[in-house]
Structures are given as C-alpha cells and as structure tokens.
Amino acid sequence: MATASELRPRPAGLDALGAAAVASVAAALLLVFFVAREADVTMGGQLQRIFYFHVPSAWIAYLSFAIVFLASIAYLRTGAGRWDLLAHAAAEIGIVFTTLVLITGPIWARPVWGTWWQWDARLTSTLVLWLTYIGYLFLRSLASDEATVGRLAAVVGIVGFLDVPIVHFSVQWWRTLHPSGPTVANPTTGSGLGTPELTAFFASLLAFTLLFCWLLSLRLRIGRLAQRVELEEIERAAAETR
Amino acid sequence: MTKTMWLAAKDLRIEMRARDTLAPMLGFAATVALVLAFALPEASSAGDDVVSYVQAGFMWVTVLFAGLIGFGRTFEVERAEGALDSLLLVPVDRSALFVSKALSNLAFIVVLETVLLPLSALLFAYDLGGSWGALVAVVALVDVGFVAVGTLYAALAAQTRSRELLLPLLALPALIPVFIAALELTADLLLGAGFDALAARGWFGILVAFDVVFVTAGAVLFDAVLD
Numbered sequence: 001m002a003t004a005s006e007l008r009p010r011p012a013g014l015d016a017l018g019a020a021a022v023a024s025v026a027a028a029l030l031l032v033f034f035v036a037r038e039a040d041v042t043m044g045g046q047l048q049r050i051f052y053f054h055v056p057s058a059w060i061a062y063l064s065f066a067i068v069f070l071a072s073i074a075y076l077r078t079g080a081g082r083w084d085l086l087a088h089a090a091a092e093i094g095i096v097f098t099t100l101v102l103i104t105g106p107i108w109a110r111p112v113w114g115t116w117w118q119w120d121a122r123l124t125s126t127l128v129l130w131l132t133y134i135g136y137l138f139l140r141s142l143a144s145d146e147a148t149v150g151r152l153a154a155v156v157g158i159v160g161f162l163d164v165p166i167v168h169f170s171v172q173w174w175r176t177l178h179p180s181g182p183t184v185a186n187p188t189t190g191s192g193l194g195t196p197e198l199t200a201f202f203a204s205l206l207a208f209t210l211l212f213c214w215l216l217s218l219r220l221r222i223g224r225l226a227q228r229v230e231l232e233e234i235e236r237a238a239a240e241t242r
Numbered sequence: 243m244t245k246t247m248w249l250a251a252k253d254l255r256i257e258m259r260a261r262d263t264l265a266p267m268l269g270f271a272a273t274v275a276l277v278l279a280f281a282l283p284e285a286s287s288a289g290d291d292v293v294s295y296v297q298a299g300f301m302w303v304t305v306l307f308a309g310l311i312g313f314g315r316t317f318e319v320e321r322a323e324g325a326l327d328s329l330l331l332v333p334v335d336r337s338a339l340f341v342s343k344a345l346s347n348l349a350f351i352v353v354l355e356t357v358l359l360p361l362s363a364l365l366f367a368y369d370l371g372g373s374w375g376a377l378v379a380v381v382a383l384v385d386v387g388f389v390a391v392g393t394l395y396a397a398l399a400a401q402t403r404s405r406e407l408l409l410p411l412l413a414l415p416a417l418i419p420v421f422i423a424a425l426e427l428t429a430d431l432l433l434g435a436g437f438d439a440l441a442a443r444g445w446f447g448i449l450v451a452f453d454v455v456f457v458t459a460g461a462v463l464f465d466a467v468l469d
Binding site: 076119124127128131132134135138139141142143144148151152154155156158159160162163166167169170171173174 | 261262265266269272273276279280391394398399401402403404408411412414415416418419422423426444445448451452455456459463466467469
C-alpha cells in the first residue's frame with residue numbers, strides 16, 4: 001500500500017512555469033496600463049484597455065476547446081485515461097475563460113454601444129460555445145457510471161467542436177441579413193493600433209497563454225492525484241476484506 | 243404538516259448533495275432562452291416581416307421541443323426492458339444501428355410535421371401560395387440534421403441520470419444553425435418568396451453542410467456512444 005512518503009513532490013518545472021506565468025502577467029499589466037496609449041473615445045477611451053484581457057481570453061477559450069477536441073479523438077482511439085483527463089481539464093479552463101469573455105465584453109459594450117448585449121455574430125456564437133461546454137461538464141457529472149463518462153464526454157467534445165464553425169457562420173449570416181442597431185467594430189483591427197499597443201497586446205497574449213499552461217498543468221496534477229487516491233482507497237478496501 | 247415539511251426537506255437535501263436536477267434545469271432554461279432569442283425579430287424591424295418571423299419561430303420551436311421529447315425515448319424501450327445488450331448483439335455495424343434509430347425518429351418527426359404544418363396554416367392563416375413544395379424541401383433538409391443530432395445525443399443522454407434534461411441541454415445549442423436556417427427560410431416563404439429566391443440566399447448550403455457533418459459524425463461516433 002502506498003504511503004504519503006511515496007507521493008511525488010510537486011515537480012520543479014511546475015513551479016518554474018507558475019513563476020513565469022505570474023511574472024508575464026505582471027509585465028503585461030504594466031504594458032497595458034502604462035505603455036499602451038489611451039484609445040479613441042469612440043472605442044471607449046480608457047475602457048478600451050479591457051480588450052487586452054478580452055481578446056486573449058477568447059484566444060485561450062478557443063485553444064482550450066481545440067485541445068478538448070483533439071484529446072477526445074485521442075481518447076476514443078487509444079482508450080488511455082490521460083487523454084480523457086486532458087479533455088476534462090481543458091474544458092473546465094475553457095469555460096472559465098469563455099465566462100471572462102462574456103463578462104468583459106458587456107462591461108465595455110454598455111457605455112460604448114449603450115447596451116449590455118447584442119445578438120451579434122461573435123457574441124451569440126460565444127454564448128452557444130459556452131452553453132455547449134456547460135452541457136459537456138453536466139454530462140460528465142451526470143453519466144451513470146465512471147466507465148462511460150470518458151466515452152460519452154469525448155463524443156460531445158468532438159461534436160461540439162465540429163459545430164463551432166457552422167454556428168459562427170450561420171449566426172454571422174443571420175446578422176448580416178438583418179443589419180440594424182449599432183454596427184460592431186472589430187476591436188483589434190483598423191483602430192489605429194501603434195507599436196506600444198501591439199506590444200501590450202502580444203505581451204498580454206503571451207501572459208494568458210503561460211497562465212493557461214500553468215493552470216492546465218495544475219489541473220492535470222490534481223486529476224492524477226485524485227486517481228491515485230481513488231486507487232489506494234480501492235486497494236485498502238480490498239486489503240481489509242481479505 | 244411537520245411530516246410534509248420533513249419530506250420536502252429530504253428532497254431538497256438530496257438535491258443539495260447530488261445536484262442532479264436544479265443545475266441542469268438552469269442550463270436547460272438558458273438554452274431555451276437562447277433559442278427564443280433567435281425566434282424573435284429585432285425590436286427595430288417592423289411590418290409584415292415581424293409577423294412572418296414570429297409565425298415561423300413558433301412553428302419551429304414547437305417542432306424542436308416536440309421532436310426532442312420524442313427523441314428522448316429513442317432507447318426507452320430497450321432501457322426499460324434491459325434489452326440494450328441484446329440490441330448491441332445484433333450482428334450489424336453500429337453505424338447501421340444509428341441509421342436505423344435515426345430513420346425511426348425521422349418517421350416520427352415527419353408525421354408530426356404532416357399534422358402540425360397544415361394545422362398551423364389553418365389556425366394562423368399562413369399565406370404560402372404555391373410555395374408548399376419549397377416548404378417541403380426546407381423541412382426535409384432541416385429534419386435530417388435535426389434527427390442526426392437528436393438521435394446521437396439521445397443515445398448519449400440515455401446513459402446518464404437526468405436524461406430528460408440533458409438531451410435538450412446538449413442538443414439545443416448544437417441545433418442553432420439548423421434552427422436559424424429553418425426560421426429564415428420559412429419566414430421568407432411566408433413573405434411570399436419563391437423557391438429560386440430562397441435558394442439564392444444560400445441557407446440551403448448551411449443546412450446541407452450541417453446534415454452531412456452530423457450524419458457522418460453520428461454514424462462514426464455511435465460506436466463510442468454504445469460500447
């Protein structure tokens with residue numbers, strides 16, 4: 001039976017990754033608030049700085065769900081539990097960042113567009129994405145037995161991702177055909193971003209990516225430890241009945 | 243009275259611990275709100291457009307929900323009688339099993355629409371003119387994608403607790419493209435557009451793409467769902 005002393009210590013690489021993530025987030029914050037210049041008032045002025053968090057969050061969300069998709073395929077092909085754990089971990093983090101996208105967007109939109117929400121292509125498809133992976137997590141918690149969780153979740157992880165481009169395209173079309181209300185300006189292009197702004201933006205993108213890698217590593221470690229605890233409990237129970 | 247309260251408290255305590263009902267209910271509510279958002283025209287648009295839109299929206303929301311209730315029962319007979327294992331022993335490919343289940347669901351939804359559409363036309367005085375043929379084409383394309391997603395997710399939801407809530411929660415967001423296309427095309431028909439005008443708008447492309455993707459996905463992935 002394994003004892004506490006056999007538990008591996010936290011790998012040094014994980015701490016280094018954490019330190020890198022924290023340092024890059026700090027650097028990105030400095031660049032975003034002190035180096036990037038104030039945006040045009042039509043973009044919300046100071047408020048436009050929220051895009052340095054909004055857009056990287058969206059990038060991390062898409063990255064996460066792409067990982068869910070690939071890990072789900074790998075799980076169905078190999079049946080190896082580590083792929084299932086990776087898909088689960090990435091889905092959880094993806095939902096957190098999609099939620100951030102859905103919160104930071106309206107905060108900017110309310111004063112600039114004059115409305116919290118618009119049924120615009122990008123917003124609507126983000127909401128659909130969010131609901132899809134909320135469904136994915138519900139499925140994981142509601143599957144009737146442990147053995148089926150991975151299989152069923154993998155199917156949703158694949159189907160949900162296949163749907164993303166179709167949803168985006170159809171919603172975009174739907175909106176384009178009904179133009180009314182304020183038009184949605186693309187926040188990152190055509191708004192006169194100079195070198196300081198681009199530097200801040202890419203620094204933020206890098207910081208979010210490092211943060212994502214760190215969170216994912218931590219979540220995978222928690223998952224592996226949880227599996228070990230479960231295994232040890234089964235072994236202990238088996239030893240007691242003997 | 244005290245006993246009644248005790249019993250109610252027991253149910254709430256179970257829910258607090260298992261969280262099988264309330265959370266999927268909230269998720270379900272969110273997806274329904276999403277679907278209804280598409281079914282309503284924008285506040286700024288006015289005129290005949292609005293009425294056609296709402297009519298098309300009501301019709302498709304009805305089909306969607308009635309369909310999902312039916313699809314939810316796809317594996318109900320097998321599940322209730324414990325015959326799923328026997329069904330899996332039938333010497334056919336799992337994709338053939340998917341197609342067979344999808345076909346029976348398709349039959350249900352076609353019967354439903356055959357009753358619902360003329361009845362709606364009668365009750366709400368739809369003015370379709372000579373566009374019934376175009377409507378049939380739209381309905382056929384919508385049904386294929388709807389049934390493919392519905393059957394796949396029904397098989398999946400059947401293996402969970404709270405399957406009645408999980409099926410719409412999973413299927414509704416996935417069906418958004420089909421729903422939008424159905425709505426747009428039907429509203430156009432109600433506004434008197436002919437088949438050519440309809441085809442020119444390109445929504446058929448989205449429907450065909452959706453049908454191909456999800457029939458293929460269902461056939462390929464059914465094996466993983468029923469293992």
